[in-house]
Amino acid sequence: MDLVPISDENSVKIDVKLLTDPQTIKAGTAAKLIFAFQENNKNIPLDISHEMKVHLMVVDENLSWFRHIHPKEQADGSYSIMETFPDSGKYLLFSDFKPHGAAPLVDKKEIIVSGSGGNDKMDFSTKFVSLVDGYTVTLENGDDLKTNRSQPLEISVVKDGKKLTENDIEPYLAATAHIAMISKEEKEFLHIHPVSDKRFPIYAETHIKKAGIYRIWVEFQTNGKIHTADFTVHTKAGETTKNANGHHDHHAH
Template sequence: MNKLKILLLGTASIAMLSACNNTGKKQNTSDMDIHQHANEEANYVCPMHPEVTGKKGEKCSKCGMELEPSAAKKDRAFDVKLSSNPEVIQAGKPTNLSISVTEDGKNVTMDVVHEMKMHLLVMNEELTWFDHIHPKEQADGTYSVSETFPGGGKYLLFTDYKPVGASGNVKMMEVEVKGTPLDIPKTATEKLVSKVDNYTVTLTNGNDLKTDRGQLLKFTVEKGGKKLEEKDIEQYLGASAHIVMVAKETKDFLHIHPISDKNFPIYAETQVKKSGIYRMWVQFKIDGKLHTADFTVNVSEGPKATGDNHDKHAHH
């Protein structure tokens, strides 16, 4: 009898933020050249600026987002399944999680995104505990990783992956863990300053977060009264930091990667679809050690954008 409860909540398009390096300009060509351009370049477009097209792996010249396959290539259905060993998950004991991603019954080949083929973001339902782990590909095409859940209750697992030739996807699943619930106080309605490992991380514009617009995230990092610079932050999984946002009520999910900025050591651009209270985790590395700062932010309603089609689980 399988006591593991799994809830699949849908697939979302993913957009990843990083530095720009593509001009996005088209040149006059012959009919043959135009045909080649349509096949190789126009198949990839910016999710926020559809007039910017290019090749796989290139980035938008306006916002830095990695170009995605065009709409014609997005309509693919992937089936994500999760199993655990042991089947009944106990708090405080290692559990092997196995994830399969299939299309038409066949295992899907993954692209490497930020140095990994799969990212798994794990948190408890109250959003007071967080982990970012990476399942490894197995010989049978599944992905496996060990996790130790710290307390009993419901946990959310966001599987972040990108099939070859398709847009990135996020699947949310739930598991029940047996044992004593976590004794962690619930989060306040706002937390814009986080102290972790002798570092003070501040979301300087945390009081001005709004939906349906290009949203900046500006973080300062201080230690011993000294403000760190961008050069002080080491690369972690192909980015200067990893930012995860999850809505407390709806569980809307964003996985954001900062881009370069001389004024803030951690600086990102994103777009939030729904207003409400969000929990946020910022992971950054200094001197070879990974640090995780947590925040609680209130995203208010912004001006409605026309033609907005962002999904609830997004990857910026």
């Protein structure tokens, strides 16, 4: 089930509107985000996908801060959530949703947060190992990602010297894990759901269209707690093949 960006070519004309309260958001102060998914200026019904009607991925422009949150449906058919942005600057909001009876879609919005901070430069050197909550999470094939081919994301998880298996990880939103990839330059977005593999507790297949630097966030659950590992990869250009089709990817631009 692939998500496609909203564009003039898509047959379903959905207008995604975003309001914020307050209108000017300040860093460190909670703000309400209100989304309306409309057709002909009327809110439309959405289907549940991975246990939620709206998945909202929020990142800062530097790709150093990441949130995967779920706005709640309101009586008027809109969706809202409170969020606090840590620093000033530009933030990108990717909402993926499934209009009732139609294909899933993804929309990208930008907001500006006022206040101090937010000027730190992100280190985009390669990072294949992430330490989170006592877990060592490794993207084992991080140095072998290329465009124009179907390829795996092979992720190992170790705690207290023990390698975890898929059975050690609890289902989270109807998946073993949730993986988000965003490119540094054009902010292209991929939302990937793992598939079963006996060798790695988290294993997914993806298809990357453009070479460049990508940030990756992997969310997985153990003992009722969500852990978020992060990686930085430099994807190289691969040879073009006729059968380079990706699997389980949700793309957005």
